[in-house]
Amino acid sequence: MRPPLPSWRDVPAFRLHEVEIRPSANEISTAAGVVRIKPRLMDLLLRLAHAPGEVVSRETLLDQVWSRRMVNDDVLSRAVADLRIALGDDAREARFIETLPKAGYRLIAPVSHQGVRPSAVAKGASPLPGATGVRAGAADEAPSPGGPAVAQADRVPGSTRHAFRRGWWVAAAAFALAAIAFVATRGRAPAPDQALLERQLAQAQPFSSEVANEVGPRFSPDGRRVAFAAGEGARSRIVVRDVAGGEPRVLGDPRELNLAPVFFPDGDRIAWFRRAPDGGCAIVAQPLAGAAPIELVDCAHKPQPRFDLTPDGRHLVYGATTRPQFPQGLVQRDLATGVERALTSPEPGMGDDLYPRVSPDGARVAFFRGNESHRQLWLVDFAHPGSARAAGPARGLSYGAAWLGATGPLLVAADWFGQRALNLLVPETGMATFVGGRGARFPDADAAGNIVFEQATYTANLFVIRTDDASTAPAEWWPSTRYSSQPEFAPDGGRVVFVSNRDGPSGLYVGTPGGTAMRLALPDGYIYMRPHWSADGKSIHAVRVDRRADAPAVQQGLRILYPSGAVEVLTALGNEVVDVRDTDGGRALIVGETTGSAVRVLRAPRDDLAARERLPLPLVSEYQVAGNRIAFMQPQLTGVTLCELATLKCEPLAVPLGEANRFDWVLTADALWYRAGSTPDEVRRFDLPRREVTWRGAFVPTGMGLSLAPDPDGRALLVVRESPPILDLMIAPRLH
Numbered sequence: 001m002r003p004p005l006p007s008w009r010d011v012p013a014f015r016l017h018e019v020e021i022r023p024s025a026n027e028i029s030t031a032a033g034v035v036r037i038k039p040r041l042m043d044l045l046l047r048l049a050h051a052p053g054e055v056v057s058r059e060t061l062l063d064q065v066w067s068r069r070m071v072n073d074d075v076l077s078r079a080v081a082d083l084r085i086a087l088g089d090d091a092r093e094a095r096f097i098e099t100l101p102k103a104g105y106r107l108i109a110p111v112s113h114q115g116v117r118p119s120a121v122a123k124g125a126s127p128l129p130g131a132t133g134v135r136a137g138a139a140d141e142a143p144s145p146g147g148p149a150v151a152q153a154d155r156v157p158g159s160t161r162h163a164f165r166r167g168w169w170v171a172a173a174a175f176a177l178a179a180i181a182f183v184a185t186r187g188r189a190p191a192p193d194q195a196l197l198e199r200q201l202a203q204a205q206p207f208s209s210e211v212a213n214e215v216g217p218r219f220s221p222d223g224r225r226v227a228f229a230a231g232e233g234a235r236s237r238i239v240v241r242d243v244a245g246g247e248p249r250v251l252g253d254p255r256e257l258n259l260a261p262v263f264f265p266d267g268d269r270i271a272w273f274r275r276a277p278d279g280g281c282a283i284v285a286q287p288l289a290g291a292a293p294i295e296l297v298d299c300a301h302k303p304q305p306r307f308d309l310t311p312d313g314r315h316l317v318y319g320a321t322t323r324p325q326f327p328q329g330l331v332q333r334d335l336a337t338g339v340e341r342a343l344t345s346p347e348p349g350m351g352d353d354l355y356p357r358v359s360p361d362g363a364r365v366a367f368f369r370g371n372e373s374h375r376q377l378w379l380v381d382f383a384h385p386g387s388a389r390a391a392g393p394a395r396g397l398s399y400g401a402a403w404l405g406a407t408g409p410l411l412v413a414a415d416w417f418g419q420r421a422l423n424l425l426v427p428e429t430g431m432a433t434f435v436g437g438r439g440a441r442f443p444d445a446d447a448a449g450n451i452v453f454e455q456a457t458y459t460a461n462l463f464v465i466r467t468d469d470a471s472t473a474p475a476e477w478w479p480s481t482r483y484s485s486q487p488e489f490a491p492d493g494g495r496v497v498f499v500s501n502r503d504g505p506s507g508l509y510v511g512t513p514g515g516t517a518m519r520l521a522l523p524d525g526y527i528y529m530r531p532h533w534s535a536d537g538k539s540i541h542a543v544r545v546d547r548r549a550d551a552p553a554v555q556q557g558l559r560i561l562y563p564s565g566a567v568e569v570l571t572a573l574g575n576e577v578v579d580v581r582d583t584d585g586g587r588a589l590i591v592g593e594t595t596g597s598a599v600r601v602l603r604a605p606r607d608d609l610a611a612r613e614r615l616p617l618p619l620v621s622e623y624q625v626a627g628n629r630i631a632f633m634q635p636q637l638t639g640v641t642l643c644e645l646a647t648l649k650c651e652p653l654a655v656p657l658g659e660a661n662r663f664d665w666v667l668t669a670d671a672l673w674y675r676a677g678s679t680p681d682e683v684r685r686f687d688l689p690r691r692e693v694t695w696r697g698a699f700v701p702t703g704m705g706l707s708l709a710p711d712p713d714g715r716a717l718l719v720v721r722e723s724p725p726i727l728d729l730m731i732a733p734r735l736h
């Protein structure tokens with residue numbers, strides 16, 4: 001057994017190839033310059049250098065570098081990716097750190113103290129434990145092409161990037177190191193504050209973990225109590241518990257759905273959203289001491305359940321429909337007079353404004369704008385309606401925010417770094433950093449800095465149903481304890497590609513019916529989504545998104561050869577790609593490009609992608625392509641339009657699709673499959689030649705993202721089903 005890993009402050013400088021590592025200063029030095037990295041990255045590098053040439057398991061790294069502080073494999077993967085960038089390394093042609101899928105990582109660069117500046121080695125310091133100068137059985141060579149398959153899995157020779165990589169270290173080292181230094185400087189909150197916040201979240205403990213789901217926690221103004229909703233299905237009540245313990249107080253009719261409680265400034269009254277069994281809704285208020293609730297906002301404007309009160313308790317801010325066929329905006333209501341004014345007015349295609357949180361000084365409102373996985377945090381000045389602006393470039397699945405202090409920063413629950421967790425965002429710079437709390441949603445913080453949040457665990461898997469045999473029960477394919485979605489059958493029906501985070505950050509998998517599913521070995525540091533098979537079944541088109549929230553908003557189209565996994569980045573399509581699909585027998589691509597929260601549709605010849613042209617179609621919210629046809633939905637409108645791509649002759653289809661079932665449909669050569677989302681809620685096959693429904697099924701999708709996939713002959717249908725989430729509350733007292 002090796003001795004314990006020493007503190008990084010006690011380790012002298014050493015070299016990896018031509019790179020000098022200075023642990024005491026957290027610096028990496030090359031001829032191109034010096035970059036300072038985070039202490040955690042240095043700890044990770046030192047742990048690998050502690051056993052050069054040996055495989056260190058992911059579990060060991062998490063245990064010894066993070067001490068299991070509520071982190072998971074996603075955090076480790078991102079840290080390795082950041083360390084590779086700082087070293088000028090590439091996962092597919094590794095010179096420093098090698099990935100062994102499902103096993104761990106190893107340092108393949110030789111560790112040496114020769115050539116290190118004398119001043120960089122502490123007087124009397126001992127060499128790095130475990131370092132022997134060179135890796136056993138190797139010097140500076142990369143692993144041979146004939147080595148084990150597991151060692152080659154990370155080296156997929158993508159054609160575009162492979163050519164770029166040929167002189168990468170020499171030509172781009174200065175740029176890479178400068179970029180890392182820039183990101184580290186801009187993206188970091190004051191070091192002591194962020195470090196303390198990370199420790200605080202790492203030590204979070206369950207606040208309430210009953211059998212019922214517990215959601216929407218909010219502190220009382222004095223921080224002594226927490227109010228939240230607890231229940232199952234369409235019924236829940238408001239619970240108020242003392243942080244110190246004791247008997248909880250319960251409010252609300254048990255026959256109703258009661259959600260999102262907010263304390264008034266006096267701490268003696270509470271407001272929440274209520275929905276009755278008959279569909280009626282209201283935002284109500286009630287004294288904790290008793291009395292009947294009074295109605296503050298009725299259901300006329302369709303208020304969103306999550307709202308907020310101003311610090312003085314005089315105004316309520318909520319999301320509502322203020323203009324027909326427009327996204328919902330934020331409304332300010334004077335509780336004394338009932339007078340309302342619009343704080344925000346998003347245009348069609350921008351998406352709804354949700355989850356408002358008023359700053360403790362009452363000057364600004366933070367909220368989220370967008371659709372589904374493309375929501376951004378926005379700010380609006382309370383005194384200046386119409387001043388809404390994006391707080392930063394990060395976009396993704398978002399789950400609420402809380403102000404830490406009168407003017408910020410903000411604690412944001414989102415998947416900005418490849419997993420749903422808590423992130424710190426500085427409004428003045430728009431820069432964000434990951435701080436912990438994996439699985440967190442809807443955080444709240446009191447004036448003292450204590451934090452409470454939902455801890456949510458989701459699972460979704462792919463089920464196949466037979467459309468030609470109603471007696472056959474749905475079968476689960478490739479089950480896991482994580483989230484799988486966006487499936488699509490290959491043209492021959494023998495394979496399925498889908499998205500999953502089952503063994504790390506969200507990636508692409510290919511499975512065979514009745515067989516296994518394998519993750520495609522794609523470059524680290526990205527979220528991969530919306531995979532589609534090419535017309536010949538020999539490649540997969542997809543989109544990748546940079547997982548660094550402080551990086552520019554870049555979404556690129558990819559062509560991935562199958563089964564080799566070689567990646568071609570379709571740079572000519574730009575950096576705002578949301579979808580890429582074959583058409584015209586593979587001779588052209590149909591490309592979706594973001595514009596706000598809507599999508600413009602383009603067509604590009606396969607042999608000249610730079611010649612892409614926008615199709616004369618309106619902005620769309622979602623589209624599907626099959627052969628030489630395209631079907632699309634428009635923002636804020638119900639229905640689907642079907643067009644012939646050759647002539648662009650279009651016609652509306654009598655199919656009830658809207659925002660509620662926006663991702664629950666797919667177009668094939670002869671049919672449109674969709675979830676009705678009504679009574680009865682069922683999946684239907686709309687036959688295109690006959691223009692009528694020819695099949696119905698009661699097994700409906702419940703997952704997020706594209707959720708239906710028929711096989712080529714229409715006899716089998718993949719359905720994404722989400723298991724009921726497990727929702728508990730966590731509390732993280734402030735550390736001093």
